[in-house]
Amino acid sequence: MDLFENDEIIAHQEMITLLRTRIESILKNYRPVMNGEIYLSGEDVCKLLHISKRTLQQYRDDNILPYIQIGGKIIYKESDILTILEQNYISQKTV
Secondary structure, three states: OOHHHHHHHHHHHHHHHHHHHHHHHHHHHOOOEEOOEEEEEHHHHHHHHOOOHHHHHHHHHOOOOOOEEEOOEEEEEHHHHHHHHHHOOOOOOOO
């Protein structure tokens, strides 16, 4: 095996490593669509809104955020989150 073949093998191995890392990232952040709707976990909502789990619990208790509870699992419709954000948008109008 000559130096060129070694370099080519190393380049292929690096490409495979990069692809694996990218695929793992995509799978980690993948949210399946059901009936045209994306559902988010509590952790996803906390990250999206930059809030704590306790604040998310309070939003549920105060009926601020609608949610779906199936057994012990709670999920949120992405469209509901966007609607709540739009409804509570406060524009800074200049006079």
